[in-house]
Amino acid sequence: MQESLEQRLARAQAELEATEAAVARIESDLTAATQTVTSRDRSVEATVGPQGNLTGLNFLDNKYRTMSASALSAVVIETVEKARERMARKVVTAFEPLAGDISGPSGLGQLDLAQMLGVSPDEPRNARRRSAKPLHDELHEDL
Incomplete structure (x- = not known):
């Protein structure tokens, strides 16, 4: 069964948010x-x-x-x-x-x-x- 467009967009949005959170953590760690x-x-x-x-x-x-x-x-x-x-x-x-x-x-x-x-x-x-x-x-x- 193929994923619907809405499911793919939701998955992509969740991946993007997880990546943004990881980048923010890394940047915070590297700041000091x-x-x-x-x-x-x-x-x-x-x-x-x-x-x-x-x-x-x-x-x-x-x-x-x-x-x-x-x-x-x-x-x-x-x-x-x-x-x-x-x-x-x-x-x-x-x-x-x-x-x-x-x-x-x-x-x-x-x-x-x-x-x-x-x-x-x-x-x-x-x-x-x-x-x-x-x-x-x-x-x-x-x-």
């Missing part, structure tokens, strides 16, 4: 989320909010006093970038259950949040950085 990362040399600690905005930057143990300006800049940029990548992965992971297959009548197909945000939940940390020239060299060359 932060991600803190400490640099490899333990000289800098960066904290970002759910949208990747820098919310805190700490210089640890006065190590920055012995660093050159270009080295300190490179460590800050690398640490903030790492915190943003981790936060983006956290956001992707939170929304993944809702992304899935959205083919439906619109025919949109798979929604890949990781690709949209430019991160891969499976990508090892610093995978992109290893293939690129070290950041401190780039800063040094620009000076």
Whole structure:
């Protein structure tokens, strides 16, 4: 027996309301989320909010006093970038259950949040950085 149009609309409306409620819960949870990362040399600690905005930057143990300006800049940029990548992965992971297959009548197909945000939940940390020239060299060359 085929579903009537009213039954399909009611089911679609219920699914939409459930999805909207799930999105609201996730957004509420992420509103207060932060991600803190400490640099490899333990000289800098960066904290970002759910949208990747820098919310805190700490210089640890006065190590920055012995660093050159270009080295300190490179460590800050690398640490903030790492915190943003981790936060983006956290956001992707939170929304993944809702992304899935959205083919439906619109025919949109798979929604890949990781690709949209430019991160891969499976990508090892610093995978992109290893293939690129070290950041401190780039800063040094620009000076």
